[in-house]
Amino acid sequence: MRAAALLIVVVLSAVILKYGKPFLVPLAFASLFSMLLVPVSTWMEQKGINKAIATLLSILVLVSFFAGVIAFIGWQVSDLAEDTSKLEQMVTKKYAELRQYVSNELGIPEATQKEFIKKQQESSGGKMQWVTGLITGLGGTLTNSLLVLVYIFLLLYFREHIKRFVIRIVPDEDERKAIHVVDNLQKVSQKYLTGLTLMIVGLWIMYGIGFSVIGVKNAIFFAVLCGFLEIVPFVGNLVGNLITILVTLSQGGDTSMVISILITYGIIQFIQSYILEPMVVGAEVNINPLFTIVGLVAGELVWGIPGLILAIPLMGIAKIICDHIEPLKPYGELIGEEKKQPNKLKKKIVAIGKKIKKRFSKS
Numbered sequence: 001m002r003a004a005a006l007l008i009v010v011v012l013s014a015v016i017l018k019y020g021k022p023f024l025v026p027l028a029f030a031s032l033f034s035m036l037l038v039p040v041s042t043w044m045e046q047k048g049i050n051k052a053i054a055t056l057l058s059i060l061v062l063v064s065f066f067a068g069v070i071a072f073i074g075w076q077v078s079d080l081a082e083d084t085s086k087l088e089q090m091v092t093k094k095y096a097e098l099r100q101y102v103s104n105e106l107g108i109p110e111a112t113q114k115e116f117i118k119k120q121q122e123s124s125g126g127k128m129q130w131v132t133g134l135i136t137g138l139g140g141t142l143t144n145s146l147l148v149l150v151y152i153f154l155l156l157y158f159r160e161h162i163k164r165f166v167i168r169i170v171p172d173e174d175e176r177k178a179i180h181v182v183d184n185l186q187k188v189s190q191k192y193l194t195g196l197t198l199m200i201v202g203l204w205i206m207y208g209i210g211f212s213v214i215g216v217k218n219a220i221f222f223a224v225l226c227g228f229l230e231i232v233p234f235v236g237n238l239v240g241n242l243i244t245i246l247v248t249l250s251q252g253g254d255t256s257m258v259i260s261i262l263i264t265y266g267i268i269q270f271i272q273s274y275i276l277e278p279m280v281v282g283a284e285v286n287i288n289p290l291f292t293i294v295g296l297v298a299g300e301l302v303w304g305i306p307g308l309i310l311a312i313p314l315m316g317i318a319k320i321i322c323d324h325i326e327p328l329k330p331y332g333e334l335i336g337e338e339k340k341q342p343n344k345l346k347k348k349i350v351a352i353g354k355k356i357k358k359r360f361s362k363s
Contacts (some may be wrong), residue, residue, distance in 0.1 A: 016300045025306045026144045030151030032313055033062060035157070036193045038186070041156050055156045059149060069224065076221035146281045181324045188320050196313065202276050203227035203268065210264035216244065217251050230272075232296065232308045287315050291335040 015022065037058040044054035122359060155162070163182055170178040207223035212306030216222060222244045245258050277286070287295065295315045299307030322332030 021303050025303055025310070026147045027151055028314065029306070029309050030148045030155060032193060033148070034152045034155040034309070035186070035189050037062060037152065037156060038159065038190060039194075052157065055153055058156065059152055062152070065147070069228075073221065073224065076218055185320055185324050188324075189317050192316050192320065193313065196316075199276055200227045200230055201270070203230055203272065206268045206271065208265070210268060211244070211261070214257065214260040214264060216248055216253075216257070216261065218247075222247075231312070235296070235308070237265070237269070282359065286337045287312060287319065287335055288337045291315065349352065 040061060041051075041054045041058040044057060045051055049057070163186075166182055167175060167178045203225050204227040207226045208220050211219035211222055222240070225243065226237065226240035229240040241261060245261055248257055248261065292312065294313075295311040298310055299311030301307070303310065319332045319336055322328035322335075
């Protein structure tokens with residue numbers, strides 16, 4: 001009966017997540033951003049700023065950050081537009097070579113290939129349907145963005161009210177334990193999300209230095225791109241570096257440049273996995289590779305691209321919840337990484353970090 005009940009819960013959860021996507025995706029993004037902004041809002045309130053104004057200012061900080069990033073990307077894309085024709089020529093050349101290869105090696109005439117591609121374009125509805133879908137998608141994104149901002153304001157403003165609700169639904173004898181769990185969950189979740197943000201900023205710096213040293217044109221743009229795509233593990237890194245390589249080749253880069261980009265990628269991944277991630281994110285909320293892949297696949301199937309972005313942060317928070325609730329601890333251990341003793345290099349880095357922190361605190 002327990003196994004059957006668990007299966008029913010899993011199936012019902014999947015159905016709710018699938019059909020509740022229009023409601024749940026904005027709420028999930030708003031929950032993550034609001035948890036990230038809680039320290040900012042709390043700091044402003046401690047300085048004597050009205051709670052509503054502090055909440056609005058916190059949201060303004062978030063909007064300004066994303067507006068700055070979008071403006072920077074737009075500025076860099078305008079510079080890259082000069083190389084669009086070169087990239088288009090390179091893609092056209094490679095496409096012609098591929099068609100010639102298919103014709104020679106597989107015996108499929110080019111006329112047959114053209115006819116097949118034409119049918120595929122007709123079945124997909126042509127350019128007008130693509131343009132209509134793009135406009136609809138942009139409209140939906142704008143609406144959801146405004147909805148996310150509203151949710152963030154309400155979640156930040158009523159955070160104490162929500163906390164009291166969570167505490168009141170548990171039995172009276174477990175109230176102190178519930179307060180302890182909620183406080184720890186809030187602290188660790190904020191630490192995790194803040195660490196994730198710091199890791200992305202660290203990747204921007206490392207990719208920016210690496211790409212600049214090897215001579216990649218518009219190095220800062222590709223550094224920001226690769227850092228942001230790190231939100232989607234494995235796939236994001238691969239896509240970011242692939243785009244960098246393609247644009248570099250269209251700008252006249254040679255094989256040595258491509259090898260240098262791949263070496264830079266490998267070095268940064270090593271630093272991220274063994275030094276940066278344990279220090280700023282925390283090994284206690286790391287998800288093991290099996291459930292990382294499972295989470296990404298499930299997130300994409302249920303919520304599409306938003307699911308890919310939200311999968312790992314939500315799984316990290318779910319692990320935190322499991323780790324703080326006794327009956328759910330086995331599940332937290334299942335999706336988390338095995339605890340390993342830190343090697344000598346990690347111990348030295350942590351010791352150096354503590355010394356630097358002590359010096360700054362004294363000063």
